[in-house]
Every structure is written in C-alpha cells, then in structure tokens.
Amino acid sequence: MARAGLTAERLVRAAAELADEVGFENVTVSAVARRFGVKDASLYSHVKNAQELRAGVAALALTELADRAAEALAGRSGKEALRAYADAYRTYAKQHPGRYAASWLMLEAETAVVGVNRRHSELTRALLRGYALREPDETDAIRMLHATLHGFVRVEAAGGFEHHSRSVAKSWARAVDALDVALRNWPDEEPTKKTR
Amino acid sequence: MARAGLTAERLVRAAAELADEVGFENVTVSAVARRFGVKDASLYSHVKNAQELRAGVAALALTELADRAAEALAGRSGKEALRAYADAYRTYAKQHPGRYAASWLMLEAETAVVGVNRRHSELTRALLRGYALREPDETDAIRMLHATLHGFVRVEAAGGFEHHSRSVAKSWARAVDALDVALRNWPDEEPTKKTR
C-alpha cells in the first residue's frame, strides 16, 4: 500500500493549518492523522508526542511572526517603525488565530522555541533603538511593549472588546500612539515628584 | 451509602483549587470527582458538562479579581489608584495561576461571565476618572490598560521574561509608571505633527 510521505515538518504544517481552521485547542494527533488518511499511531515515528507536535506549531508561528516583524521594521525607524511592527503582529494574529494561540500557550515548555525567542528580543531591541533608552530602561520597555501588543491582540481574539461599539482598529491605533508617548517620555526609576 | 453532598458551587470551588494546584488545562471532570471520592458520572447531575465546569472557574476568578480590584481602588485616586489596581491584578495572578488562566481562556464562550465583565469595565472606568479622558479616549485607554496589565501578567506566567536577569517586579513598576505617563499625555486622534 502506498505511503503517505509523512515528515515531522509536514505534520507540523498540517497541524498549523488545522489550528487556524478549528482552533489550537482542537489540534490532536488523531485529527492530523485523519487529514493524511493515516492511523494516529503512524505519527509517532515522526513526532515524540502530542506536546511536541503542538510545540512545533508554536515554533513555526514564532518564526513566521519574526519574519513579518523583520520585514515591517526594514527601512523604518521611530514611531513609523513602532506602528509597522505593531500592525505586523496584529495582522498575523488575525490571519492565523490558531498559530498565534500556539505561540502563546507554549512559551513555557520546550526548548524548541528558545532560539526564535531570542530573535524576537533582538528585533524589539532594534525597534527601540530609535527611542535611545539605556539599560535597564530598554529591557523594561521591551517587556512593556510585548505585554501591550500581545495583551491587546489576545483580549481582542478572546472577544473581550465586543461589549462596546468603539472600533477596535481605532483603539489599536491609539494604543500604539500612547505606547509611543510612553517610550518617548520614559519615566525615571523613582520619580521624586509628589503623586498629586 | 452516605452522600458526598455535591453542589454546583462546591464542584466549581474544587475545580478552582485543582486549577491552582495542577494547572487549568488539567482540570477534568474525573479529577474533580476523584477529589470528592465519587464516580465522574455523578457530577453530571450538577454541571452540564466539562465546559460548564471550567466556565464556572472562570466566573469565580473574575469575581474574585473584581473584588480585589474594587478593594484596591477604595479611597485611592490618580497614579496611586493605578498602581494599587495593577498590583491587585498581578498579585492575584501569582497567587491563583490556575484561576487566572481560566479567566483568560473562557472570555469567548459562555454568557455566565458577561455580568462580571461589565463590573470590570466599570471599575476600570472609575480608575480612569482621575485622568479626565473624554470618549472615545476613555474606551481606548481602558482597552490599552487591560491589554498591558493582562499581557504582562500572561507573558510573565508563561515564562517569557526569564531570559533576562532584570527583576520582573521592577519592570512591572516601570510599566505601570509608563502607563501613567501615557494616560496623562493621551495623544490626540490624528496627530498633525510630522513623523520625523
């Protein structure tokens, strides 16, 4: 009987497509096997377990995301770069909700993603170069930037913004503007001015 | 034979404890049943299905979180209120990681949480009153605030900040400071100044 030509890479790619179609939480070994017309036990020659398959999707997503971010940053600087970078994230998350969800859930586990994570850090650091922050401010700013962008997209994906008629796209643009303001006026370590 | 005295509420509470101990993704009907020394089929008289049980944990978490946020805001205003509010979120997430994860994953589904969500919006709106923003700015600011706080805590929980030695607590404090800066200098809708 003809072989299906399975590869770790093809399995991960199929899992990623599946994730975008039916949600990352529904990516199962069985479902991927079904998509190849194969029994689920057959996949275990190519991936260690379900966890590794899902981590593969996460790694793929992070790589694609880094590619897009790098492209967005090319030839831009300052606020223009910030906006392009931010939009690249949000667009990717909208186009590939399953992959994007994967990039979240797996940060914790697996060392497969550690290299890609470094790439993301470097990209963000490059972006922030336009704001001329000194350590540890730059690290703090990177963390806040990540938090805001990912947090916004995550809440949006979870439907957390649907209770209000205000356009999410406009709120997004303003949030990026506000981030730019915060970065350009980055506060001192311990502000001595009174709180009132 | 003696009855275990199951209730929907007791089940949800047990599920929440379980979530904090072993992670939200490991909260199963079987595991909760085991904790009560009961067969899993017995739970289905009290909750419709596994999804509803998990949604119950989400609702519980959101309620507890709103309680803490309200307490943090009491008698405070301006930046002091912002800091207290933010810290309440982060502290809760650290103390109850499983519940907090639940509050995330379920936003999308189930109408059980819609009332609690409204309460959160109102609390955040009260917090922002100190910054005197006018609509739609206030809505935009609420969304950014949510995004940043949740995003930060989420990335921290996922281990996304562990590749750097900088104290996460300090980065958190700076992020809150930066948010305060952004809120006090909220940008206009379409800035007319050139981008360079």
Added chain:
DNA sequence: TAACTTTCCTAGGACCTCTAGGCAATTTGT
C-alpha cells in the same frame, strides 16, 4: 538480489467525556 531500514499497520491499555437507567437516601404531603 539479499539484507537492512523505514514507514505505516493492527492491537490494545489507560484516561477522559457523557448518556441511560437503577436503587437508595432524603424530602414532601397528608
């Protein structure tokens, strides 16, 4: 072409979700 390796198969165990139907513990009506 024979030996080897790889790919996919069948079989089966363990765990989870959920339904159906039954008996016993509790509550309600008189």
Added chain:
DNA sequence: ACAAATTGCCTAGAGGTCCTAGGAAAGTTA
C-alpha cells in the same frame, strides 16, 4: 409517621484521545 415523590450517586457502556509494542510491506543499500 409513613407513603410518595424527588434527588443523589451508582453501574454499565459507547466513543474519543494518547501512546506503546510488535509486525509486515515499501524502499534503500551492499
């Protein structure tokens, strides 16, 4: 107080997912 009605938890079982073990055929190498 006692029968009736309700409710709580049970057993049985079907269907799904994850994963291991061992086998047979397709493809590769000597």
